[in-house]
Amino acid sequence: MRRVAWGITGGGQYLAESVKAMREVAARNRVCTFVSRAGEEVLRMYGLLDVLQEISRGGYLEEIFLESESGRSFPMTGRLMLGRFDMLLIAPATSNTVAKIACGISDTIVTNAAALAEKAEVPVLVLPTDLREVVTRAPYAVNREVCRGCEICPPQTACPQGAISGDDIRSIDLMLCDGCGTCLPLCSSGAIDAVRMNVRRRCIDLRNIEILRERGYVILESPEEIPEAVEGEVFKRNNMHGSE
Numbered sequence: 578m579r580r581v582a583w584g585i586t587g588g589g590q591y592l593a594e595s596v597k598a599m600r601e602v603a604a605r606n607r608v609c610t611f612v613s614r615a616g617e618e619v620l621r622m623y624g625l626l627d628v629l630q631e632i633s634r635g636g637y638l639e640e641i642f643l644e645s646e647s648g649r650s651f652p653m654t655g656r657l658m659l660g661r662f663d664m665l666l667i668a669p670a671t672s673n674t675v676a677k678i679a680c681g682i683s684d685t686i687v688t689n690a691a692a693l694a695e696k697a698e699v700p701v702l703v704l705p706t707d708l709r710e711v712v713t714r715a716p717y718a719v720n721r722e723v724c725r726g727c728e729i730c731p732p733q734t735a736c737p738q739g740a741i742s743g744d745d746i747r748s749i750d751l752m753l754c755d756g757c758g759t760c761l762p763l764c765s766s767g768a769i770d771a772v773r774m775n776v777r778r779r780c781i782d783l784r785n786i787e788i789l790r791e792r793g794y795v796i797l798e799s800p801e802e803i804p805e806a807v808e809g810e811v812f813k814r815n816n817m818h819g820s821e
């Protein structure tokens with residue numbers, strides 16, 4: 578049984594797939610979850626925030642630490658220095674988080690965990706959102722060209738979070754939306770949808786990912802690699818933090 582520190586950042590790309598993979602990991606290992614502020618928001622938008630409790634079920638080394646509740650110094654990441662974890666997995670890792678780690682910045686709960694893991698020579702596995710060109714699913718939104726501005730809007734009335742507003746064309750406040758999807762079947766014109774977007778790669782992100790790789794971080798290419806990487810010997814084969 579491995580003791581896994583799992584860092585979640587605000588990436589929609591690979592988020593649902595990472596959660597799915599971590600369910601599998603949690604069935605056989607202990608998973609302690611560290612969530613960046615943006616990670617918390619994006620998890621909520623995709624309706625995945627509550628699912629974390631099925632992965633980190635409470636009890637020692639199976640807690641959920643939200644950056645929004647962890648002050649500015651993130652005391653709980655100190656466990657990485659104390660040898661409490663066998664590894665840190667960051668999945669998904671936004672381009673923001675990858676860039677910060679590449680530059681040695683540690684001002685979020687996840688970048689701070691990475692810095693401490695590196696200093697303590699704890700293996701770090703990273704699943705960047707921006708390694709490959711991908712099609713990603715956005716959170717729910719109102720298509721303004723399809724919305725007919727009905728006088729009584731059933732999705733607006735039914736939304737448990739009160740996230741839909743407007744008197745004419747409606748919109749969804751993503752800071753309130755929890756991705757439950759109640760609204761979806763209620764709009765008679767089908768104006769609510771989760772659009773798919775093509776996300777192109779940026780050179781800067783690829784360069785930052787290479788910097789991490791050179792520093793000994795294990796770079797995962799897809800969420801499907803997570804269980805094998807966590808439970809297998811992948812990280813042992815890499816020269817963790819040894820190249821500087």
Ligand SMILES: Cc1cc2nc3c(=O)[nH]c(=O)nc-3n(C[C@H](O)[C@H](O)[C@H](O)COP(=O)(O)O)c2cc1C
Pocket residue numbers: 585586587588589590613614615616619622670671672673674685706707715716
């Ligand atoms: C719905 C949604 C999805 C996002 N998906 C990504 C993503 O896949 N990759 C990325 O780099 N940023 C993404 N972002 C932007 C990040 O959340 C934002 O840059 C944030 O500051 C990252 O902070 P963090 O790295 O501390 O989690 C997304 C934002 C939203 C609202």
